[in-house]
Amino acid sequence: MPANRKFEVKALSRVEGEGALYVKLEGGQVDWVELNIYEPPRFFEAFLRGRKVREVPDITARICGICPVAYQMSSCHALEKALGIDPGPEIRRLRRLLYCGEWIESHALHIYLLHAPDFLGYESGISLAADHRDAVEKGLRLKKIGNELLTVLGGRAIHPINVAVGGFHRAPSRSALKALLPDLEWALQASIETLQWVSAFDFPDHQVDYEMVCLRHPHEFPMNEGRIVSDRGLDVPVDEYEGHFQERHVPQSTALHSVRMPGMTSYLVGPLPRVNLCFDQLSPTAKRQAEACGVEWPCRNNFKSIIARAIELIDACEEAIAIIKEYNTEPSSSLASYIPRAGQGCHATEAPRGLLYHRYRIGDDGLIAEAKIVPPTSQNLGQIEDDLRAYLPGIVNLDDAEATRRCEHLIRNYDPCISCATHFLRLTIDRNPEPAVCTINPMQRG
Amino acid sequence: MPKPKLAVFKFSSCDGCQLSLLDAEDELLAVADAVEIAYFLEARTQQIAGPYDVGLVEGSITTAHDVARIKMIRRQCRFLVAIGACATSGGIQALKNWGNVQEFVRAVYATPDYINTLATSTPIADHVLVDFELRGCPINKMQLVELIAAFLIGRRPWVPRHSVCVECKRRRAVCIAVAQGIPCLGPVTQAGCGAICPSFHRECFGCYGPKEQANLVSLAGFYGDHGTAPRDLVQLLRNFNGYAPEFREASNAIEREDLSAGTAG
Numbered sequence: 001m002p003a004n005r006k007f008e009v010k011a012l013s014r015v016e017g018e019g020a021l022y023v024k025l026e027g028g029q030v031d032w033v034e035l036n037i038y039e040p041p042r043f044f045e046a047f048l049r050g051r052k053v054r055e056v057p058d059i060t061a062r063i064c065g066i067c068p069v070a071y072q073m074s075s076c077h078a079l080e081k082a083l084g085i086d087p088g089p090e091i092r093r094l095r096r097l098l099y100c101g102e103w104i105e106s107h108a109l110h111i112y113l114l115h116a117p118d119f120l121g122y123e124s125g126i127s128l129a130a131d132h133r134d135a136v137e138k139g140l141r142l143k144k145i146g147n148e149l150l151t152v153l154g155g156r157a158i159h160p161i162n163v164a165v166g167g168f169h170r171a172p173s174r175s176a177l178k179a180l181l182p183d184l185e186w187a188l189q190a191s192i193e194t195l196q197w198v199s200a201f202d203f204p205d206h207q208v209d210y211e212m213v214c215l216r217h218p219h220e221f222p223m224n225e226g227r228i229v230s231d232r233g234l235d236v237p238v239d240e241y242e243g244h245f246q247e248r249h250v251p252q253s254t255a256l257h258s259v260r261m262p263g264m265t266s267y268l269v270g271p272l273p274r275v276n277l278c279f280d281q282l283s284p285t286a287k288r289q290a291e292a293c294g295v296e297w298p299c300r301n302n303f304k305s306i307i308a309r310a311i312e313l314i315d316a317c318e319e320a321i322a323i324i325k326e327y328n329t330e331p332s333s334s335l336a337s338y339i340p341r342a343g344q345g346c347h348a349t350e351a352p353r354g355l356l357y358h359r360y361r362i363g364d365d366g367l368i369a370e371a372k373i374v375p376p377t378s379q380n381l382g383q384i385e386d387d388l389r390a391y392l393p394g395i396v397n398l399d400d401a402e403a404t405r406r407c408e409h410l411i412r413n414y415d416p417c418i419s420c421a422t423h424f425l426r427l428t429i430d431r432n433p434e435p436a437v438c439t440i441n442p443m444q445r446g
Numbered sequence: 447m448p449k450p451k452l453a454v455f456k457f458s459s460c461d462g463c464q465l466s467l468l469d470a471e472d473e474l475l476a477v478a479d480a481v482e483i484a485y486f487l488e489a490r491t492q493q494i495a496g497p498y499d500v501g502l503v504e505g506s507i508t509t510a511h512d513v514a515r516i517k518m519i520r521r522q523c524r525f526l527v528a529i530g531a532c533a534t535s536g537g538i539q540a541l542k543n544w545g546n547v548q549e550f551v552r553a554v555y556a557t558p559d560y561i562n563t564l565a566t567s568t569p570i571a572d573h574v575l576v577d578f579e580l581r582g583c584p585i586n587k588m589q590l591v592e593l594i595a596a597f598l599i600g601r602r603p604w605v606p607r608h609s610v611c612v613e614c615k616r617r618r619a620v621c622i623a624v625a626q627g628i629p630c631l632g633p634v635t636q637a638g639c640g641a642i643c644p645s646f647h648r649e650c651f652g653c654y655g656p657k658e659q660a661n662l663v664s665l666a667g668f669y670g671d672h673g674t675a676p677r678d679l680v681q682l683l684r685n686f687n688g689y690a691p692e693f694r695e696a697s698n699a700i701e702r703e704d705l706s707a708g709t710a711g
Contacts, residue, residue: 014488014489014490016461016465041563042508042538042539043541044538046542046545047539047542047545052678059538062460062537062686064460065460065463065465066462066465068462109468114489117491123490123491124489124490125489125490126475126478126490129478133475136475137475140471140472140474140475141471143468143469144472147469147471155642156642157469158462158465158466159583159584159653161642161643162648164648170646417461
């Protein structure tokens with residue numbers, strides 16, 4: 001291995017959105033790690049100002065094509081708090097069902113098409129399919145079933161149109177939902193097989209002392225509601241989020257990085273924190289399978305997030321089946337009425353990739369006066385950098401191509417949605433025994 | 447014979463339209479057999495250099511770098527197809543075209559100096575020749591599969607240009623504009639979604655952009671006469687396709703009239 005060399009990767013793939021990674025090594029030591037997000041800014045928080053309350057879930061869905069439901073859910077709950085309305089238990093169950101659809105679709109996509117290829121030595125799900133067609137077809141069918149659930153409840157899978165502040169424009173028909181049961185029963189079995197499949201992968205031994213953060217609810221695995229908890233003793237209502245977490249704007253990035261206050265430290269959100277901190281709330285089959293999958297919980301190795309995702313896949317399928325089985329009468333009203341009035345409300349829900357916080361202020365004219373949105377990936381960005389800093393010393397002696405591949409794999413553990421955080425990665429590693437000048441290369445797109 | 451090479455490029459967008467290709471779960475592996483997916487960062491690490499037979503472009507142009515990059519992509523693609531509302535009309539982020547971009551930057555970012563953005567969000571066809579536009583926010587995945595299939599056998603894709611109203615009637619949904627008096631963009635919006643919104647008892651909000659020869663003046667006049675406030679009509683039009691010329695001109699005209707009426711009154 002030459003002592004003095006430099007290498008770069010044009011772009012990190014199999015993530016949603018665009019960005020770059022810059023790594024500088026000096027004398028074999030990691031000197032600087034920086035994730036550059038240069039997905040162009042889209043200014044949602046600015047142009048939500050002056051829009052009507054009822055338009056918000058249609059607009060915020062457009063932040064992310066992979067997890068639009070998460071944006072719609074956090075928007076609706078926050079605005080309902082601002083308006084002082086409660087859509088009631090029937091709507092609450094249907095929203096949870098909708099979220100199950102998104103978790104199934106998003107987790108199946110990430111496990112089979114984006115992340116499993118890293119463990120099995122393929123460059124994509126498409127190449128994986130050449131040798132493991134049955135596995136990829138299983139993943140695609142799982143994903144399709146999640147999307148079908150979204151279509152029945154939301155009107156379509158990407159940017160559902162049926163989600164409203166106050167509930168749903170139209171309640172789903174009983175027969176349309178019940179018709180999904182055979183597919184969901186298949187999906188539950190396929191999810192169990194998915195967990196067995198991913199549990200047998202080889203995992204790097206990478207234990208990190210993350211502060212794990214997620215919602216926790218007294219009666220259910222967290223999706224729509226709960227208190228914000230961490231494994232270091234944080235336990236606060238969502239209203240206090242901004243007192244404990246703060247966004248920082250760093251150069252070279254259109255994403256804001258969130259840090260934990262008061263120490264300005266990084267933290268981890270996503271499937272691993274949820275399974276670790278809410279293990280007792282998993283659905284019966286998910287819990288049984290999680291206990292039997294060979295992982296010691298709590299788990300501090302985020303490479304095993306793929307296992308946590310598979311556990312949540314089981315949970316979401318089982319939950320969806322239970323909710324549909326209980327859906328015997330269509331609600332008399334699917335939409336709580338309201339008169340737009342001044343107020344303020346905030347809420348957090350669990351997007352497939354982690355905690356998603358929204359706050360809105362409605363002005364005296366009944367229009368949105370202020371909006372604040374903190375996506376899961378901007379909360380994880382600082383932790384990804386810290387994680388790379390801890391991981392790099394163990395891989396610096398590998399050749400350039402392999403070191404790069406490992407870094408990309410680590411980043412994919414987070415299922416980053418860079419579009420959400422506003423943002424593809426290009427990895428540049430300077431290897432230099434002398435102090436080097438840091439040069440950031442603009443990504444060659446296209 | 448080598449397989450045709452397909453490339454997928456992204457500009458400012460939510461990733462939802464390129465996701466539509468992965469969402470074609472029943473067709474994806476067949477598509478991957480029929481064409482070489484040569485460049486598609488969201489789905490694969492392998493990147494095969496151009497030239498490409500078909501380039502699908504998602505997203506709108508919002509930075510100086512985007513302008514240079516789309517020109518480079520055009521030179522590498524035999525057929526260039528813009529997919530989705532961002533690529534065909536500037537997308538929801540084109541709302542900034544009506545605002546002061548510096549104010550927008552200050553509203554979102556604590557250190558505005560770090561942000562480099564153009565004052566506008568514009569469609570791909572404003573910058574380079576586009577061979578075909580696939581509308582929608584998001585696009586309809588079956589229209590995307592049709593487009594790829596049509597390309598493979600060398601014909602033009604079959605994409606209907608009539609209004610959402612036609613799909614709505616086929617779906618036997620009750621017209622919400624007539625029956626409930628709700629302003630609906632169905633009459634002036636291109637088909638493609640399957641008239642989902644009216645069948646869910648809500649108005650069409652124009653995801654597929656203006657249909658051919660849409661009569662916006664007449665429709666806006668009708669809704670105005672039936673009690674919709676000018677401001678509400680402007681917001682209905684200024685949405686995911688708000689910067690499409692027909693919708694843009696209509697919302698600007700309503701705003702001007704409202705302003706002069708306000709001054710006169």
